[in-house]
Amino acid sequence: MGETDITDTRRRIASHLVGRERELELALAAVAAGRDLVLEGPPGTSKTTMLKAITEEWGIPLLFVEGNADLTPAKLVGHHNPARVLREDYSADNFVAGPLVEAMRQGGFLYIEEFNRAPEDTLNTLLTAMADRAVEVPRVGRVEAQPTFRVIASMNPFDNVGTTRLSTSVSDRLNRIVVGYQDAEAERGIVALRTGLHGELSERIIPDAVAVTRATREHPDVRQGSSVRGAIDCALVAHELFELRGLPAPTQEEYQDTVFDAMLVALSGRIHVDEAAETTPERVLREIWEDRFVLEPARADPG
Ligand SMILES: Nc1ncnc2c1ncn2[C@@H]1O[C@H](COP(=O)(O)OP(=O)(O)OP(=O)(O)O)[C@@H](O)[C@H]1O
Numbered sequence: 643m644g645e646t647d648i649t650d651t652r653r654r655i656a657s658h659l660v661g662r663e664r665e666l667e668l669a670l671a672a673v674a675a676g677r678d679l680v681l682e683g684p685p686g687t688s689k690t691t692m693l694k695a696i697t698e699e700w701g702i703p704l705l706f707v708e709g710n711a712d713l714t715p716a717k718l719v720g721h722h723n724p725a726r727v728l729r730e731d732y733s734a735d736n737f738v739a740g741p742l743v744e745a746m747r748q749g750g751f752l753y754i755e756e757f758n759r760a761p762e763d764t765l766n767t768l769l770t771a772m773a774d775r776a777v778e779v780p781r782v783g784r785v786e787a788q789p790t791f792r793v794i795a796s797m798n799p800f801d802n803v804g805t806t807r808l809s810t811s812v813s814d815r816l817n818r819i820v821v822g823y824q825d826a827e828a829e830r831g832i833v834a835l836r837t838g839l840h841g842e843l844s845e846r847i848i849p850d851a852v853a854v855t856r857a858t859r860e861h862p863d864v865r866q867g868s869s870v871r872g873a874i875d876c877a878l879v880a881h882e883l884f885e886l887r888g889l890p891a892p893t894q895e896e897y898q899d900t901v902f903d904a905m906l907v908a909l910s911g912r913i914h915v916d917e918a919a920e921t922t923p924e925r926v927l928r929e930i931w932e933d934r935f936v937l938e939p940a941r942a943d944p945g
């Protein structure tokens with residue numbers, strides 16, 4: 643890709659994103675260099691959004707696969723339709739391509755979420771495909787990848803359920819970009835963009851939804867807090883509650899009570915409390931709410 647080409651590309655992709663200039667630049671450089679990539683970051687940190695923006699800009703498919711113990715090499719590569727095999731015997735024609743072969747043929751990005759949950763033999767199949775840019779499919783033959791084929795893996799660094807640690811043979815073959823949570827201003831921008839909410843009341847709801855969501859990530863009793871998805875939903879639910887309760891101009895008390903209800907709906911299922919802490923998501927949210935609506939205002943306006 644030419645120099646101005648890729649700078650233009652970056653600018654156009656950036657217009658679909660709030661912030662993330664650096665991560666986008668790094669990801670774009672890696673894929674434009676023809677390399678495969680692992681994106682490491684907690685849920686809701688723009689991984690899919692960035693890849694969608696890149697593949698849409700390039701006009702190529704983005705194929706999703708979830709990495710888990712059931713992701714066998716056969717599922718990744720494809721299988722022969724058993725009914726047709728009985729009638730016609732094996733042939734290239736009755737082969738049903740899996741996402742790997744599909745992505746190679748179409749020159750798409752194969753996006754493997756929770757990559758580290760996939761079994762070892764599946765990872766090995768993938769590594770071979772990445773190294774050779776081709777796979778050998780029994781009774782079908784060799785499938786060569788189109789030049790835009792890439793493997794993009796994602797991993798959640800907090801994930802400790804059913805994960806295999808990546809062996810050095812795997813990690814040595816991948817480039818890696820770490821993504822974290824964005825700052826509060828960017829998250830407010832994302833919530834405004836994704837909810838489309840505007841107006842005086844929404845201008846209060848959005849910063850509050852973002853602040854309480856961010857606080858779930860800092861709370862000492864929480865193992866993993868909510869992503870910006872929780873803030874998006876909290877703002878939307880609060881907005882609907884004000885409608886339902888007929889409160890277009892709520893009092894301070896009505897406002898904070900309604901926001902608390904929205905927090906329960908949007909956030910209680912999204913926070914994972916530390917087992918040793920003997921608390922509940924509801925209690926954690928109550929503390930966060932008190933801090934935001936009772937203690938913080940008192941600190942800002944003492945006496
Ligand atoms: N930088 C951003 N600009 C605009 N919207 C964003 C941005 N980051 C996240 N979002 C929005 O937040 C939500 C979650 O983002 P996304 O799906 O990209 O996260 P993810 O990293 O792929 O998460 P997961 O690991 O759970 O798949 C989406 O609704 C997306 O539209």
Ligand SMILES: [Mg+2]
Binds near residue numbers: 689690691
């Ligand atoms: Mg995603």
